[in-house]
Amino acid sequence: MNWYIEIVKKLSIISALPAIWLGRKQRGYLWYYAWASFLADLLLSENICNLFPFINRIVCGLANLFFLCQLTILSLYLISQLSSVKLKGVAKTILFALVALFLASAGSDFLSKIFWKEQVFGHFFMMILCVLVLFKVIQNIEHQKIEKSPAFLFAACFLLFEAYSVLLFLFTDQFAKVSPSVAQNVWSVHNLLNIMTNLVIARIFYLQRSADIPPFGSDKL
């Protein structure tokens, strides 16, 4: 099974490239997230860590930093899709509280330790935002075919990704205790879902080329 895991790891690194290419003219939140995802997968890969020892020393910090980028960019984007101004205010407050809480929990160990369980709150929060965006999609029914709705594609895909991330990060220690191969397989599924999210972002950029699709994911930072 090792060859399967290796293939998935490699694919996970390059899966963000189509999104980076297709979104190069539109740019915006999702494009920057695609770049962050690509760089994180690249720098956190075993080959790069072995090649550059200084990266190996700060790999935990990079993982924490990627989580903060992911939480901030994706949450701000999902919040911008909500209709209610009050709800947006509450969501932004919770977001900033989560970021502050994470940084406070990490403290001086930010560079030396990956805080899996602390990340669970952030991923759960993004799950809730995805559900709220799905509610908005079904209320507004902007598109005749739901598969052409960028909001639905984004929210549905990231809902699955964040749900798995919550489960994985909650029980990552237990999986590691069972055996390294089980932990590897479990993380492979996470990589597969990562590939799916990157391809969905590419699909969203592709859909936005069509004139009748309203902009989604093209807001400038």
Added chain:
Amino acid sequence: MSLTFLVSFAAITMLVLAVGLVFFVFAYQRRVINHHQQLKDFNHKKQEELIQASIRSEEEERMRIASELHDDVGATLSSIRLMLHQVARSEGAGSAVLQVQSLLDESIQKVRNLSHQLQPGTLHYLGIVKSIQSLAETLNKTGQITVRIEDSAKWPGIHSESELALYRIVQELLNNIIKHAGARQVVIQMFQSNGKAQIRLMHDGDGLTDISYHELLFKKGAIGLKNIENRLKSSHATISFPKPNDPSFSAGILLCLPITEPEEES
């Protein structure tokens, strides 16, 4: 926590989420279909309102023209006739004067007929039965066709706008029968049956069928039939072309209108 429990828990959670998303897609599609149906109903309603507004403005215009013809042109022609009569009395009625008087009498009668056709005065005061009887008498005088009214005693009271619509439809149908069907005899029956006010026309000319009526309706031109169709829609009446039981008639037309309470006239 055992591995089996963890894996099962994770698998069930992801499965529930996936099934939830599938149901979401079905619910979304159902809402899209309902939304389209609502739009369709709304457009249909708007179209009906437009047709009714168009018919109403047409009738108002006809009333205005009829009124102008009768009060203005008709009165002027009558004055000219009176002056001509005085001239004829004082100077003797030469052949030219007699000819002018005859032409004037003819014009006055034509103006009266036109005014009456545009806005039947009897309809508002005496109802549709008397109006159609009056129309039949006018057509009988032309000698082109014989129109007979039968079984009109049981005609129910209906809304005045519906009566006007039916009158116009009968008027247009009679015009078409004279122009296109080549009929010499027409019988009109007006009665109530199965909770509907019905008008049956039977004639001995070339008639339409339900299929040929709908084919002609979509033909370029066919303005008369389109007007009939618009008036049918606005009054919620229906038209059909049943073959008459009486062998002396070759074609029939049946108009059906659901009965509503007539409005109270002020």
